[in-house]
Amino acid sequence: MNDAGNETGQEFGDNGAPQQILALPLELRDAMRDALADAEEVDLIERLWNKDASLWKSEPPQQKIINNALGWLTVARQMLAGAEELKTFADTVRVSQQFRHVMVCGMGGSSLCPEVLRQTFGRQKDFPELLVLDSTDPDTINNFAKQIDVRHCLFIVASKSGTTTEPIVFHKFWYDRLAQTGANAGDSFIAVTDPGTQMVKAAQADHFRKIFLNQPDIGGRYSALSYFGMAPAAIMGLNVSELLRRAVAASELCGAEAPIDENPGAVLGATMAECALGGRDKLTIITDEKLASLGLWIEQLIAESTGKEGKGIIPIAGEPLAASPSYGDDRLFVSISVQGAADNPQLKALEVAGHPVVYRVLNDVYDLGAEFFIWEMATAFAGWRLGINPFDQPNVQESKDATKALLEKYKSDGKLPAEQASATDGQLTVYASGPSAGGSVEEVLRAHCAKIKPGDYVALLAYLEETPENSAALQEIRMSVREATQAATTMGYGPRFLHSTGQLHKGGPDSGVFIQITAPDKVDFPIPGELYTFSVLKDAQALGDFQSLLAHGRRAIRVDLGQDVVAGLESLKRMLVDALK
Missing domain, CATH: 3.40.50.10490 (Glucose-6-phosphate isomerase like protein; domain 1)
Known part of the structure; x- marks a missing residue:
């Protein structure tokens, strides 16, 4: 027990998974354990894996949404089984030597995982450089246009619904630019979307090189380990099988067979929820510089999943770390680092001052696969504890x-x-x-x-x-x-x-x-086909x-x-x- 009366809890990670260390004030530690006990009493983890929508809501319309949103639990294992297909496609793109860049055109859950991978891993030798366009700002688009040669860029148009405005207009804009060069424009386009969407029809009409049909029972912000994250990962040259293996290993740690107090997703979710219920609802994400973009992805997952019905956990990403006097008593700090940052003196000082701190320590950047799953599990747990549906976005x-x-x-x-x-x-x-x-x-x-x-x-x-x-x-x-x-x-x-x-x-x-x-x-640009x-x-x-x-x-x-x-x-x-x- 340290000087602040904070107790370091379980340290998960002996099995090669990311390590999780809790430094919580005694009352929060007890509240977190009570939440885990309550979850065990209702068989929460087993029912979650059985995709029991009644965990969150009793109303049929809400349960219908939830029933169509739990595919994230098993998608990593399914994607791992098909990872060779992704690698083969990525190798075809690489060997063609046609593309210097690959640009994801999407928003939210369709763009944030690729952005994390882009910033974390950087360009891979002999593979096209990944870019992510998720802005309608004309100056931003102008800079992308200057950065690429459209004849040597592969465009990934990504939208779960197939009706999202931004990827639709990005498709029109870049397709028109490429067609003006006389090239076979469709050969430079890929779609990632759900089956039967308008985007499928548009991609077929424009003869896209490839259409990746995602399984439809996954919400956008829970889609990192599906084609929305893994297709760009493969094309930029990452070892997708390794990312997915780490995710599968994390899912097993969060399985129904594991003791709930050793389930890193449940423990993190219980900590987040109990902090929020006790007034510490500002989840402050502190990362290594290399992992800084992960905060963007966590921010969407937490904010869109929990911010409803007048409740919510408020994720704070990208805010530089400061000394204790800069903070109110509404904070929970979560540090995410690759090896050794759990001894950060600034965070230790916050512990001593009585702030709750959770340390997540990754072995290397491929542990992002595990992080994606564990944060999804934690968010689902926190939604249950807060009494909201973490799988809709009503506003x-x-x-x-x-x-x-x-x-x-x-x-x-x-x-x-x-x-x-x-x-x-x-x-x-x-x-x-x-x-x-x-x-x-x-x-x-x-x-x-x-x-x-x-x-x-x-x-x-x-x-x-x-x-x-x-x-x-x-x-x-x-x-x-x-x-x-x-x-x-x-x-x-x-x-x-x-x-x-x-x-x-x-x-x-x-x-x-x-x-x-x-x-x-x-600057400004017209959008082909729009007024x-x-x-x-x-x-x-x-x-x-x-x-x-x-x-x-x-x-x-x-x-x-x-x-x-x-x-x-x-x-x-x-x-x-x-x-x-």
Whole structure:
């Protein structure tokens, strides 16, 4: 037992799996053990493996959703059996020497696992370099267009439903660009989707090189170990069999035969849930630099699975680690590292200060296969303990519907509806409603910051190009907010986060204070077959998201940075620092 009265619990990992070390205050340790005992009493793990939907909900419509969402439990074993087919296809792509890049065009669960693999493993020798496009921002698309030669890029268009707006327009855009070169465009396209979707029909009509049909009983955010994650992994040259073997081994540790207090997914899920129920609902993910992108994937899994019915665990990813005075008493820290970071002195200091810390220690980066499964199991367990359905996303459709209505308005009027600005200073323009509205930009920001209360989180929703400069400036704003308020902070690029944390923002607890950040686009592109451009689509997504937040009574403002984004972010940071004094 350490100085803080925290007790280190079981250390899983003697069997070659990732190690899990718990350092929990005594009352949380006891609550976690009670949760495991309650789960054992209802045979939770056995019923979960038997795909018993009644664990989460009793209503038939909810159970129907759950019954069609539990394929993640066994998909790793099924994919492992067919891994040779994936390797053969990837070798065919490699041997052809036709492709220098492979670009995943998708959103949310269709793009985040490939993004984790891209950032973690990097380019593999003799294989095409993986890129991931999950933004409608025209400046971002322009940079991709400059980076690739479309004649030497293999496009993976990925959508479970086959009706997701972004991959549909990405398909149209890149296919048209390739067709203009006179090439056989379809030979450079692959689809990953469920059977019978509109995307299957579109892929057949355009003679795609390959269509990977995913098993349909897997939700998007639980699809990492299916074709959505493993097809890009194979094509970029990873050892897919090894990723899947690690996942299968993890699933066996989480099986019904194992004692529940030795089940790493159940223990992690019980810890997450009991912390949230006790007010520590900010799950703060601390990773090695090499594993930093894993936070994006966990963020979607946790936020979209638990953020509903006014409840939720709020995942905090990408927030730099600080000393204890920077944090309130609403945090659970989870450290994920490759070997040896469980002795991080900053985390040890947080333990001593009484914060709960979970250490997950991977043997190497191929243990990501195990991580994907264990976090899915933990999320399913936490959903049960919180009394919610972790397999639906009831509020995600709202922003999509709002965007669709705005695009219809644009088609009929030739412009999006005008918004009434609350204040402008010639550079920054702010839009607010209620008590935040009126006065100068500084006054609106001050009124908004005054709404931040203990236990809240502040979310930066950036509909901007993702660049190192923009990311650094947004991180500085996050740190300024946290240091002034102790509030947890999140940051997401739009529209990516609509398919990730957007569900939590609308359906979770009313503890979010939102700052949407926009700017005019420098370039724009038409979308073949549509009456609107990428810029109009992105603006409609931002406006639809903002309207949806206000409709839920959330504390939200929008700040437009003007033409100079870097200068605008600097001004915003300066004004927020002043407003928080």
